[in-house]
Amino acid sequence: MSDQNNPATQGEIGILARRTIEAGIIKPVYEEMKAEIGEEKAKAIIDSAIRKAAIAAGAAFAAKTPGGTSLRTFQDLQSLWTQDDALTIEVTKATDSEFHYRVDRCRYAETYRAMGLGDIGHLLSCNRDGTFCTGYDPRITLKRTQTVMEGASHCDFQYSFDPEAAPVKTSP
Template identity: 30%
Template structure:
C-alpha cells in the first residue's frame, strides 16, 4: 500500500466513522445536535470538495467520464451495484441499486450518520472535481429510497 487511495473506500469510511463518532457525541453534548451537525456537515463538505479536486488531478480529467472512473474505487469489492445511462458527455445518470455502505453503517450502529458522512460528500465532491458538473439526486438507499438516483449534467 502506497497511499490512502489504495485502501478500499468502504473500509476508509468505516474507519473514519468509528473514529469521528466519539467526537461528534462529545460535541453534541456541549453544543447540541443542530450546531454539532452544522459543523460536521461543513467539515465533510470541505473534505469532499478537496477530494474531488484531488481525484480530477489523479485522473487527469474532470468530465463526466471521470465520474465513471471515480466510481470504480467506490464500487470495489462489491460495495455498489450500479446502473448507468445517458450519453456520458453532457448527461450521465447513475442509479445505485445496492449499497454496502448502508449495510456497513447499519452494522456499526451509525446509519443515521451515514447520510451525513457518506451521502453528504457527493455533491461537494463533484463540485470539487468540476464546478460545471451539476449533480441532482432525489433519494438515497441510506434514507430508505429504492435506489440512489444520481443525475449529472455538464453545464456549458
Template identity: 35%
Template sequence: MTVSVIEQAKIQAQVLVPLVKALQAELGEARANALVRKALADTYRRFGEAFWQSRPDKHLGETMASAFRTYAAGDALAYDVREQSDDTFAIDVSRCRYAEFYNALGEPELGFLFVCSADFSLAEGFGDDVALTRTQTTMQGASHCDFRYRRKDEKKT
C-alpha cells in the first residue's frame, strides 16, 4: 500500500506538533523553531539529492513536474504550470490541502515550518546550479504559492 505525501504529513503531524510545542515551551519559540528547521533541512536536502540523482535526464522541468505530481497525489494540490522547459519549472499552487490541514489544527506557523520551509532545502539537494524562488504561500495566507525553479547557468547536465 502506498501512502500519499499528504497522508504522511498528517501522520507526522501527530508526533511533530506536540513535540515542537513542548520544545517551544522549554526553549522558546525562536530557538525551538531554529532547531527543528535545521534538523528538517538536513533531511530534506538529502531527499532532494537522492531524488535528483535518481533522475537520469536531469531536465529540471520534467523532474519538478514529476515531484509535484507526487506531492499533489490524493488531491493535495491544485496548481497551474506557468512555464516548463529543460531549465525551468514555474507553477502557481492555488489550493493546498497541507495548508488546509494545518489551518484546521490552528497551527499554520507549524505547517509552514514543517512543509513550506522544506521546499528550499529539497531544492538545495538538486545541486548548486538549481535555484528556487517563492515569494508567497497559502500557508501564510496568500492566494497562491508561486514556485519558480530555474537552472542558474542554463547548462544541461
C-alpha cells in the first residue's frame, strides 16, 4: 500500500517495533503507578497520555504528507502498522471515502500479552487507531466493534472520510 519514496513514511520504523520499545518503558512506570495510586487511576493516566501521543503522532505524519491529507494518504501509511508481519489483514474496501479491513492476527496483542501487559494492550495500541485520525485528518473517523486485543476472533476496521466534517489542517 505504501512505497518507499513516500515522504510521510521515510525513516520510520515499523509500528510493532516502536510499540514494543514503548511498552518496555511504560511497563515499570505503569506497575509503579498501580502500586501508588491504584489500577483504575493508573489505567486512566496511561489512556490519556497515549491518546494525546496518538494525536501528536497523527499531526506529525500529516505535516510530512505532501499535498495534504486524505483517506488515500492515510491508506498509504498502513504499511507501517503491518510491517514485520504485525497484522494479518484482509482489505475489503479501499476507496476515497471508505477504507475497511479485517485483522485476523494481531502481533501487537501477542506482544503485549507476552510482556505481561495484556490488560492494558487496548490502551497502548487500539485506542490510538481512531485517535490518530484526530491529529492526521479529523475528516477521517473509525468505526470498530471488536478487537483481537480484547478477545475477539478478529478486528473490524471501518474508516470513513467526510470532506465536510472539519476543515483540513494546514501547515503554518
